[in-house]
Amino acid sequence: MGTRAREAVKAAGIKVPELVTLLNKAYADEWLAYYQYWIGAKVAAGVPKGEVVDELEEHAQEELKHADMLAERIIQLGGIPVLEPKLWYEQANCRYLPPKDPDIRTLLDQNIKGEQCAISVYYKILDFIKDKDPITQRMIEKILKEEIEHEQDLEDLKRDLEMCCKKK
Numbered sequence: 001m002g003t004r005a006r007e008a009v010k011a012a013g014i015k016v017p018e019l020v021t022l023l024n025k026a027y028a029d030e031w032l033a034y035y036q037y038w039i040g041a042k043v044a045a046g047v048p049k050g051e052v053v054d055e056l057e058e059h060a061q062e063e064l065k066h067a068d069m070l071a072e073r074i075i076q077l078g079g080i081p082v083l084e085p086k087l088w089y090e091q092a093n094c095r096y097l098p099p100k101d102p103d104i105r106t107l108l109d110q111n112i113k114g115e116q117c118a119i120s121v122y123y124k125i126l127d128f129i130k131d132k133d134p135i136t137q138r139m140i141e142k143i144l145k146e147e148i149e150h151e152q153d154l155e156d157l158k159r160d161l162e163m164c165c166k167k168k
């Protein structure tokens with residue numbers, strides 16, 4: 001095991017390698033989510049797209065921060081964050097949806113699906129931790145709170161678009 005912090009998590013009854021696997025799968029999700037938002041913001045088309053692009057860019061940065069938090073915790077737990085980007089696809093829980101249709105409505109729908117998947121992933125990790133690892137728990141709760149905000153932000157934008165600009 002190594003560090004006292006790791007031993008404490010194990011002593012609390014957590015199977016540390018299993019937790020590391022769950023965190024690594026979420027880590028792969030976050031990189032794909034980051035890229036989906038980032039590239040979506042680049043290709044976005046439609047009027048008015050400005051507000052959607054700003055939100056996609058903001059969420060991209062938040063997903064990247066989630067990847068950062070997960071990588072640090074994986075290392076603290078004695079694991080190695082996924083080193084090969086090609087493995088993100090294999091290990092992710094959630095599907096990467098390439099933004100082939102640049103319509104902002106389609107982009108919003110794709111990203112809403114991603115957020116809904118992320119929300120279930122983080123609830124499952126909390127269920128696995130069951131109050132036995134307060135450090136990981138607090139981190140996951142913080143990420144989950146942001147994923148819930150992301151989903152709501154996208155739903156709000158979608159509603160605003162429907163009210164302002166009917167699709168022709």
Ligand code: FE
Binds near residue numbers: 030147
């Ligand atoms: Fe995230």
Ligand code: FE
Binds near residue numbers: 059063115118146
């Ligand atoms: Fe998110």
Ligand code: MG
Binds near residue numbers: 058059150
């Ligand atoms: Mg937002």
